[in-house]
Amino acid sequence: MWSLAVASPHPAAAFAAARPRRRPRPAAAPSHRGVNPQRWRCEKTQAWSFWSSLRASDLPGGLYGDVSKNMLKPAAVEQAEASAHLPKGDMWSVHKFGGTCMGTSQRIQNVADIILRDPSERKLVVVSAMSKVTDMMYNLVNKAQSRDDSYITALDEVFEKHMAAAKDLLGGEDLARFLSQLHADVSNLKAMLRAICIAGHATESFSDFVVGHGEIWSAQLLSFAIKKSGTPCSWMDTREVLVVNPTGSNQVDPDYLESEKRLEKWFARLPAETIIATGFIASTPENIPTTLKRDGSDFSAAIIGSLVKAGQVTIWTDVDGVFSADPRKVSEAVILSTLSYQEAWEMSYFGANVLHPRTIIPVMKYNIPIVIRNMFNISAPGTMICQQPANESGDLEACVKAFATIDKLSLVNVEGTGMAGVPGTASAIFGAVKDVGANVIMISQASSEHSVCFAVPEKEVAAVSAALHVRFREALSAGRLSKVEVIHNCSILAAVGLKMASTPGVSATLFDALAKANINVRAIAQGCSEYNITVVLKQEDCVRALRAAHSRFFLSKTTLAVGIIGPGLIGRTLLNQLKDQAAVLKENMNIDLRVMGITGSRTMVLSDTGIDLAHWKEQLQTEAEPANLDKFVDHLSENQLFPNRVLVDCTADTTVASHYYDWLKKGIHVITPNKKANSGPLDKYLKLRTLQRASYTHYFYEATVGAGLPIISTLRGLLETGDKILRIEGIFSGTLSYIFNNFEGTRTFSDVVSEAKEAGYTEPDPRDDLSGTDVARKVIILARESGLKLELSDIPVRSLVPEALRSCSTADEYMQKLPSFDQDWARESKDAEAAGEVLRYVGVVDVVNKEGQVELRRYKKDHPFAQLSGSDNIIAFTTSRYKEQPLIVRGPGAGAEVTAGGVFSDILRLASYLGAPS
Ligand SMILES: NC(=O)c1ccc[n+]([C@@H]2O[C@H](COP(=O)([O-])OP(=O)(O)OC[C@H]3O[C@@H](n4cnc5c(N)ncnc54)[C@H](O)[C@@H]3O)[C@@H](O)[C@H]2O)c1
Ligand SMILES: N[C@@H](CCO)C(=O)O
Ligand code: NA
Numbered sequence: 001m002w003s004l005a006v007a008s009p010h011p012a013a014a015f016a017a018a019r020p021r022r023r024p025r026p027a028a029a030p031s032h033r034g035v036n037p038q039r040w041r042c043e044k045t046q047a048w049s050f051w052s053s054l055r056a057s058d059l060p061g062g063l064y065g066d067v068s069k070n071m072l073k074p075a076a077v078e079q080a081e082a083s084a085h086l087p088k089g090d091m092w093s094v095h096k097f098g099g100t101c102m103g104t105s106q107r108i109q110n111v112a113d114i115i116l117r118d119p120s121e122r123k124l125v126v127v128s129a130m131s132k133v134t135d136m137m138y139n140l141v142n143k144a145q146s147r148d149d150s151y152i153t154a155l156d157e158v159f160e161k162h163m164a165a166a167k168d169l170l171g172g173e174d175l176a177r178f179l180s181q182l183h184a185d186v187s188n189l190k191a192m193l194r195a196i197c198i199a200g201h202a203t204e205s206f207s208d209f210v211v212g213h214g215e216i217w218s219a220q221l222l223s224f225a226i227k228k229s230g231t232p233c234s235w236m237d238t239r240e241v242l243v244v245n246p247t248g249s250n251q252v253d254p255d256y257l258e259s260e261k262r263l264e265k266w267f268a269r270l271p272a273e274t275i276i277a278t279g280f281i282a283s284t285p286e287n288i289p290t291t292l293k294r295d296g297s298d299f300s301a302a303i304i305g306s307l308v309k310a311g312q313v314t315i316w317t318d319v320d321g322v323f324s325a326d327p328r329k330v331s332e333a334v335i336l337s338t339l340s341y342q343e344a345w346e347m348s349y350f351g352a353n354v355l356h357p358r359t360i361i362p363v364m365k366y367n368i369p370i371v372i373r374n375m376f377n378i379s380a381p382g383t384m385i386c387q388q389p390a391n392e393s394g395d396l397e398a399c400v401k402a403f404a405t406i407d408k409l410s411l412v413n414v415e416g417t418g419m420a421g422v423p424g425t426a427s428a429i430f431g432a433v434k435d436v437g438a439n440v441i442m443i444s445q446a447s448s449e450h451s452v453c454f455a456v457p458e459k460e461v462a463a464v465s466a467a468l469h470v471r472f473r474e475a476l477s478a479g480r481l482s483k484v485e486v487i488h489n490c491s492i493l494a495a496v497g498l499k500m501a502s503t504p505g506v507s508a509t510l511f512d513a514l515a516k517a518n519i520n521v522r523a524i525a526q527g528c529s530e531y532n533i534t535v536v537l538k539q540e541d542c543v544r545a546l547r548a549a550h551s552r553f554f555l556s557k558t559t560l561a562v563g564i565i566g567p568g569l570i571g572r573t574l575l576n577q578l579k580d581q582a583a584v585l586k587e588n589m590n591i592d593l594r595v596m597g598i599t600g601s602r603t604m605v606l607s608d609t610g611i612d613l614a615h616w617k618e619q620l621q622t623e624a625e626p627a628n629l630d631k632f633v634d635h636l637s638e639n640q641l642f643p644n645r646v647l648v649d650c651t652a653d654t655t656v657a658s659h660y661y662d663w664l665k666k667g668i669h670v671i672t673p674n675k676k677a678n679s680g681p682l683d684k685y686l687k688l689r690t691l692q693r694a695s696y697t698h699y700f701y702e703a704t705v706g707a708g709l710p711i712i713s714t715l716r717g718l719l720e721t722g723d724k725i726l727r728i729e730g731i732f733s734g735t736l737s738y739i740f741n742n743f744e745g746t747r748t749f750s751d752v753v754s755e756a757k758e759a760g761y762t763e764p765d766p767r768d769d770l771s772g773t774d775v776a777r778k779v780i781i782l783a784r785e786s787g788l789k790l791e792l793s794d795i796p797v798r799s800l801v802p803e804a805l806r807s808c809s810t811a812d813e814y815m816q817k818l819p820s821f822d823q824d825w826a827r828e829s830k831d832a833e834a835a836g837e838v839l840r841y842v843g844v845v846d847v848v849n850k851e852g853q854v855e856l857r858r859y860k861k862d863h864p865f866a867q868l869s870g871s872d873n874i875i876a877f878t879t880s881r882y883k884e885q886p887l888i889v890r891g892p893g894a895g896a897e898v899t900a901g902g903v904f905s906d907i908l909r910l911a912s913y914l915g916a917p918s
Helices: 011-018 039-053 063-072 075-081 105-117 133-145 151-169 170-197 203-213 214-227 257-271 292-306 341-349 357-365 427-433 456-469 473-477 507-515 541-554 570-589 616-622 629-638 654-658 659-663 684-696 714-718 736-740 749-759 773-785 811-834 897-911
Strands: 093-096 123-127 232-237 242-248 251-254 273-276 281-283 289-291 314-319 338-340 370-374 383-386 404-414 442-445 451-457 483-494 519-524 532-538 558-565 591-599 603-606 644-649 669-670 725-731 837-846 849-859 871-878 887-891
Touching: 011 123, 039 603, 093 105, 093 292, 105 123, 105 151, 105 214, 123 214, 123 292, 133 170, 133 203, 133 214, 133 289, 151 170, 151 214, 170 203, 170 214, 170 644, 203 214, 203 289, 214 232, 251 289, 257 292, 273 292, 292 314, 292 357, 338 341, 341 357, 341 383, 341 404, 357 736, 370 669, 404 456, 404 541, 427 451, 427 456, 442 519, 451 456, 456 473, 456 483, 473 570, 507 519, 507 532, 507 541, 532 541, 541 558, 558 570, 558 897, 570 591, 591 616, 591 629, 591 897, 603 616, 603 629, 629 811, 644 897, 654 659, 654 684, 659 669, 659 684, 669 897, 714 725, 714 773, 714 871, 714 887, 736 749, 736 837, 736 871, 773 849, 811 837
Parallel strands: 093 123, 093 314, 123 273, 232 273, 314 370, 338 383, 558 591, 558 644, 644 669
Antiparallel strands: 242 251, 281 289, 370 383, 404 451, 404 483, 442 451, 483 532, 519 532, 591 603, 725 837, 725 871, 837 849, 871 887
């Protein structure tokens, strides 16, 4: 069940004060006079007419008198004379407690305590039968009808249940009175059920009469429990008061005028200040017992609330109020503090089954607030449903109160050019739909009139489609209609809010949230009442859509489900950084990052709610399953909890990179330090970038060049603001920078390479660095980013891997053999030093000439490139704006922490694109 909860600053939020608001007493309020014997007789006549409507053949001799006595003698009658005059000028506080609230003697006592604490002077409490009793009673009737004798023991159970509750709650004379009445009722019921058993049939009114005892007993129990504390209390058999007319289809319409008259009579007899009334049961105008059918006790409370013009109707239940969305689907759903009647109405349509829409109608007429409260959590203020003033703030969040979904729908699309301007098409379509008895849930037609689409329950769509094909056979064969198409497995997502009316931006925000979660909208409907924007989407996307929309409007967390591929040096450093920063992100930026899976090349771990980042390594050893990239990706994309999904590729693998296109297509964002995709075959790269630009799915790769240094973002910034790139030149390899910065004096080249590897600067295979390939890849990435259409093979590269070592099968073998070339390197370095120069391995993107180079060059010792230290990269952008002096970015361009930091900041950029505060 749901309840309401938005932080609205409406004064109604102050409703939590238990005392109902006082209003001037309406002139039409029932007058409550003293006992009037004339009316009492009138009541008696009605009761008789009810009984005479039962078929005599159904009843054993002698029963009439007994049962009618019961009907005519509610316990309260006996107190009538003793009752004080009704106080004037205060309004009724109406409460309703459902079966769960009345489930045990302890709970009934708690209900009594709640009522006693209500400071209102006049209280009317509507109760359901104790939980399960209504079912037990229906079961009795069913058993008797099917001539199953076990109805007798089943009735004994009913008796014992109530006797036990009474013994717990009451004592002395009250207990004796309740038990003697219970005993009398049960023996009457036994006789009646025996009659049903003999006849093998029970009329609806018989059945309703039997079942209604559940409410009678619970009302009596509660009224005795309240009286025990010294507060006068009467109970009301609502069959004497509520008059309803059956309207077919399991519904009844209250007769307010007649009910009000009867209520007046009741009060004339029993002017009580605290009244416990039976929920659910009522009478027909002919005094035949009936029930309020599916609308139940809430409806009783609402009708009675409207009859007494209550100050407030409180519906007690087992949830804290009405939620902003189904909390089983959206864990951040909040309790709404207030809802307007119309909003509550809309919400209840969508299964937020706190209230049936019909419950709202009677109280809405008199602007009586309904409060939904949790009887098991009295401290929760609950949700008040009332009339609300128009929104003046124009605040989008306040506009949308709640979200709801309906599953198992199909869309039917009737399309063709022959509809435009032809009156009667809609009537023909919906006439056919009506003829098969299908319920149309939403309708949409664009003003081009070339198609009408509507949603119906999945189970009705086959009949609808068949009927339309028959109805439009001629139009289809003549081509005036091109198709009657069914789109299965759809769901509806609805945003509900009275104040959406005339507030621009609500639908834009909703659709933006859906687009960013890569959710395709199949159809849209919004009536001009603007309480509700309905979108139809694929059922499989529905929960994600709900979460995406909810998190956008309720400024709850921007949630991101993360999958990490390749927990190597960078991957594990990133996981550590995520672990350390997660709480801060949640607290300060409302970003909730959950790592839902980690996969290496051999094993993987998956989680539905998020891996504990303090223990992922152990999990990868003990709880892992064999790595399977497809399964890994499915796991991430099928998670319903988090609308936004991102894969972080921390491998250097070409195969992994080849999947980015498919992932982006699935709406999964991709973030990577892996250069393979952007420096791979040009056609694939262009395809990937085109897809990325055309979709709402993001692809970030800042760490592919200069690790955490802002290289890609700087270049983007220049390009997007209209600067023209002329040349990008620099030291792009952290490894080679480190090597040449440290390869001085007596040190050997191979030692320095080993150090770079140890420091985590090198590629998994250091030959990728030494061969210049890694630099060439970076040059290609920047060249393509600048608009050049170059392949890796277009870049001439001076490799630093000696010919003889290029064929080594492993990186280790290469590292072992490297020292034999130290002498050659010593010579080259000495030559440079003698000329007052240093060796630097540089990359150039020459945009003007549309080419790139990767070379080992010598620079004078005072050249900026000669000033570097550690794994520094230096990148100089010469542009139209930065022509005399290039724009230079310099700093460590390799290493675990800075690289993982670059990847992390891409993740946060993604979160902010998805709506997190920036
Ligand atoms: N080290 C740096 O300073 C630095 C800087 C910028 C970019 N990068 C890039 O970061 C990436 C990772 O570098 P690293 O130093 O962490 O390398 P690494 O070898 O330590 O980690 C790579 C991990 O990926 C795993 N892996 C390989 N293929 C896989 C597959 N198909 N499926 C799943 N897992 C797979 C490996 O088992 C390993 O655990 C590389 O693309 C590298 O170019 C590194
Ligand atoms: N191996 C790479 C890592 C950064 O991309 C380098 O040394 O620059
Ligand atoms: Na970078």
